[in-house]
Amino acid sequence: MSARPLSRRTTLATGVATASAVALTGCSRFGASGGGTDADGVELTVMAWADSKQAAVYEKAFAAYHEANPGVTVKLEWMDVGSYQDKLNTRFAAGNPPDVMFLVGRWLGEYASRGALADLATFPDALDLTALDDSVLASSRLDGKLYGVPTGTTCQGLVYNTKVLQDVGLTLPDTSTWTWQQFHDFNVAITEATGRATYGTGYNIPWAPTVSLWAGQHGESLYTEDGTLGMSAQTLADYFQMTVDLRDAGGYAPAGSLDDQATTVEDSALGKGFVASQTIPANLFGDYNTALDGNLTLVRFPGEVPTHGYQITPTLLWSQASGSKHPQEAAALIDYLTNDPTSFESRAALLGVPVNPDIATEVAATLPADGKTFVDFLLGLQDEELPPYYLEPAGAGEISDNLVSLATEVEFGRMTPQQAGERFVTEAQASLARASS
Amino acid sequence: MSTSTTSPVAAPGVDRPPRLRRRSSAEASEERAAYVFLAPWFIGMLFTVIPFGVSLYLAFTNYNLLQSPALVGLENFTRVFEDPKAETSARVTLTYTFLSVPISMVSALAVAMLLNKGVRGLKFYRSIFYLPSLIGASVAIVMLWRSIFGYGGIVNSFLGFFGIEGPGWVTDPDWALVTLVTLGVWSFGASMVIFLAGLRQIPVMFYEAASVDGAGWWRQFRSITVPLLSPVIFFNLVLGLIGSLQTFTQGFVFSGGTGGPAESTLFFNLYLYQQGFQRFDMGYASALAWVMFIVIAFFTALNFLVSKWWVFYDD
Numbered sequence: 001m002s003a004r005p006l007s008r009r010t011t012l013a014t015g016v017a018t019a020s021a022v023a024l025t026g027c028s029r030f031g032a033s034g035g036g037t038d039a040d041g042v043e044l045t046v047m048a049w050a051d052s053k054q055a056a057v058y059e060k061a062f063a064a065y066h067e068a069n070p071g072v073t074v075k076l077e078w079m080d081v082g083s084y085q086d087k088l089n090t091r092f093a094a095g096n097p098p099d100v101m102f103l104v105g106r107w108l109g110e111y112a113s114r115g116a117l118a119d120l121a122t123f124p125d126a127l128d129l130t131a132l133d134d135s136v137l138a139s140s141r142l143d144g145k146l147y148g149v150p151t152g153t154t155c156q157g158l159v160y161n162t163k164v165l166q167d168v169g170l171t172l173p174d175t176s177t178w179t180w181q182q183f184h185d186f187n188v189a190i191t192e193a194t195g196r197a198t199y200g201t202g203y204n205i206p207w208a209p210t211v212s213l214w215a216g217q218h219g220e221s222l223y224t225e226d227g228t229l230g231m232s233a234q235t236l237a238d239y240f241q242m243t244v245d246l247r248d249a250g251g252y253a254p255a256g257s258l259d260d261q262a263t264t265v266e267d268s269a270l271g272k273g274f275v276a277s278q279t280i281p282a283n284l285f286g287d288y289n290t291a292l293d294g295n296l297t298l299v300r301f302p303g304e305v306p307t308h309g310y311q312i313t314p315t316l317l318w319s320q321a322s323g324s325k326h327p328q329e330a331a332a333l334i335d336y337l338t339n340d341p342t343s344f345e346s347r348a349a350l351l352g353v354p355v356n357p358d359i360a361t362e363v364a365a366t367l368p369a370d371g372k373t374f375v376d377f378l379l380g381l382q383d384e385e386l387p388p389y390y391l392e393p394a395g396a397g398e399i400s401d402n403l404v405s406l407a408t409e410v411e412f413g414r415m416t417p418q419q420a421g422e423r424f425v426t427e428a429q430a431s432l433a434r435a436s437s
Numbered sequence: 438m439s440t441s442t443t444s445p446v447a448a449p450g451v452d453r454p455p456r457l458r459r460r461s462s463a464e465a466s467e468e469r470a471a472y473v474f475l476a477p478w479f480i481g482m483l484f485t486v487i488p489f490g491v492s493l494y495l496a497f498t499n500y501n502l503l504q505s506p507a508l509v510g511l512e513n514f515t516r517v518f519e520d521p522k523a524e525t526s527a528r529v530t531l532t533y534t535f536l537s538v539p540i541s542m543v544s545a546l547a548v549a550m551l552l553n554k555g556v557r558g559l560k561f562y563r564s565i566f567y568l569p570s571l572i573g574a575s576v577a578i579v580m581l582w583r584s585i586f587g588y589g590g591i592v593n594s595f596l597g598f599f600g601i602e603g604p605g606w607v608t609d610p611d612w613a614l615v616t617l618v619t620l621g622v623w624s625f626g627a628s629m630v631i632f633l634a635g636l637r638q639i640p641v642m643f644y645e646a647a648s649v650d651g652a653g654w655w656r657q658f659r660s661i662t663v664p665l666l667s668p669v670i671f672f673n674l675v676l677g678l679i680g681s682l683q684t685f686t687q688g689f690v691f692s693g694g695t696g697g698p699a700e701s702t703l704f705f706n707l708y709l710y711q712q713g714f715q716r717f718d719m720g721y722a723s724a725l726a727w728v729m730f731i732v733i734a735f736f737t738a739l740n741f742l743v744s745k746w747w748v749f750y751d752d
Contacts, residue, residue, distance in 0.1 A: 089714050093502040114503040256605020257588045408699035
């Protein structure tokens with residue numbers, strides 16, 4: 001599934017041919033400060049997970065970069081998220097890592113603690129971080145080193161298919177203040193009104209952002225500032241109990257009916273009209289809404305205000321391999337992806353609200369309707385008091401896998417919510433201890 | 438070595454090889470040809486032996502793929518026996534093996550015997566039945582299986598026709614492995630072809646003589662087919678056991694690499710892969726691989742040992 005690779009020879013030849021042009025025009029942005037882009041024939045590899053549409057968007061941004069910096073060619077390798085980490089790890093193990101890559105917070109600790117990532121604060125000439133708020137960067141900083149720059153910021157989102165609701169004459173309650181009880185009743189009402197043709201909800205129960213949100217509403221957090229587990233067995237058990245009650249009442253799709261391997265929105269339970277609501281990363285609202293013919297509405301999770309538990313988190317991170325052969329150029333590329341409005345022309349807010357505030361303002365002004373819905377949703381949260389987001393510690397990857405297993409055990413009644421909650425805490429502590437040893 | 442064979446104090450009774458006559462040039466060139474044909478195998482061996490050695494070394498180290506390995510002694514091996522997930526994955530693998538090997542062998546033998554009845558178009562049927570085993574472990578087929586057995590798939594639609602509400606064959610942890618067993622059984626073609634070849638070796642006159650003596654179908658099967666086919670049964674059993682203990686692709690594709698739902702398809706080989714490539718614990722993964730190697734060697738040895746009592750060699 002990798003993107004049409006350019007042959008190395010072709011790109012080298014192109015680089016050499018254009019080298020003189022670069023020298024003549026002196027158009028390199030960082031030429032004066034000795035940064036990367038006065039380079040010749042440099043090929044940077046970027047690894048990202050994407051579908052073909054998203055990949056095309058990134059390709060456009062990289063093509064624009066090549067146009068402005070003819071000495072640097074960016075080769076995008078994209079694949080679906082399922083095979084991404086395996087491929088990345090294989091490349092690291094083979095000593096041939098990509099120069100720049102997507103990472104998520106819960107992996108960062110595992111790569112950084114093993115020396116795989118470059119400290120991005122060490123390329124001040126190529127990568128300008130002055131415009132970014134320090135709280136944004138705090139979530140990718142470990143032991144005083146910066147291992148990633150957020151591609152943007154996002155938050156948890158809940159979407160409802162308004163067409164389903166209209167067809168059965170239901171209207172959403174006031175979602176800015178609704179409670180979990182109202183959420184429960186409304187979903188049960190959908191299932192009953194549609195005669196079980198569409199279930200009220202089928203959201204991804206063990207998805208870490210939702211679990212974090214629940215923890216935040218109960219005065220806890222999934223992880224603490226010093227990288228320990230911050231969620232108690234009881235809080236998780238209560239969360240699972242809520243889902244069991246919802247399912248038993250018919251508001252949630254029956255056990256075993258949801259397949260988590262759908263790779264496109266169209267193939268998902270939401271896309272097929274099997275469920276009326278789903279949780280998503282809010283930045284993907286546009287993708288989802290397009291797939292559902294504009295029938296989606298983005299609403300807040302229920303929750304007992306004032307602590308609604310929402311967190312504004314990095315969507316993904318741009319990280320750089322410590323083994324990159326062109327560290328300056330790679331850092332300059334991350335700078336382009338962070339601080340240069342050109343790079344946002346094609347992708348807008350696809351990877352979240354830009355972290356550079358000036359760019360964010362600029363991008364927000366030109367957004368299509370769906371993108372604006374997302375940005376407004378996120379900005380609406382910003383005015384409220386939010387629980388802080390901490391970097392997920394090494395071991396978080398295994399913990400989130402265990403959470404998926406435990407949710408399945410509860411789904412099929414093989415474990416009570418209480419047992420699953422206790423098992424989660426035991427296993428999570430073991431994972432954290434092992435990862436830090 | 439040559440010094441000992443030519444030694445004058447060679448033990449009495451040891452046959453000295455007859456003195457070689459001068460080889461003809463034809464023989465010499467034949468020998469060279471043999472080595473040429475063997476060369477790919479020798480080269481291939483290098484690609485097996487080297488990783489073999491490296492993995493044995495890594496099994497005694499802590500190696501995270503990104504930094505150099507550090508020796509830790511037997512730690513990885515003791516961890517295998519304390520790791521609840523390793524136990525889960527061993528249980529999954531053994532359950533799968535003990536279900537799928539007997540079922541697929543019986544199916545393969547049954548189909549082979551039917552085809553051996555002298556059906557018209559034998560070659561055609563043989564190919565048709567063989568086909569699944571070529572593609573059974575392929576990604577596309579496992580995906581196909583997923584959608585056939587999915588919650589709203591063909592199987593459940595069929596059951597719904599009779600008013601039966603089928604489970605999530607793929608998503609329910611109590612059924613997912615069973616679904617994989619059916620996939621394994623469906624690709625019985627390879628052993629069927631071998632059975633068929635074995636069956637055709639049995640002289641028809643044995644059956645004719647038995648019928649004359651009044652032996653029924655079952656009696657003929659027990660007293661002629663099984664004993665004469667026993668070396669082939671043994672061969673298929675050994676290969677089947679080794680193959681299914683190493684199952685990987687089906688579990689990987691079926692669960693998207695997670696071993697889910699709820700670890701019900703977490704094959705030992707898949708767990709090993711997860712440790713090595715997802716958890717950066719290549720040292721532990723190597724130890725798991727060696728434990729698996731020893732277990733497979735043990736089952737195979739056991740098989741050979743027991744075979745003395747039931748496998749009948751004609752010669």
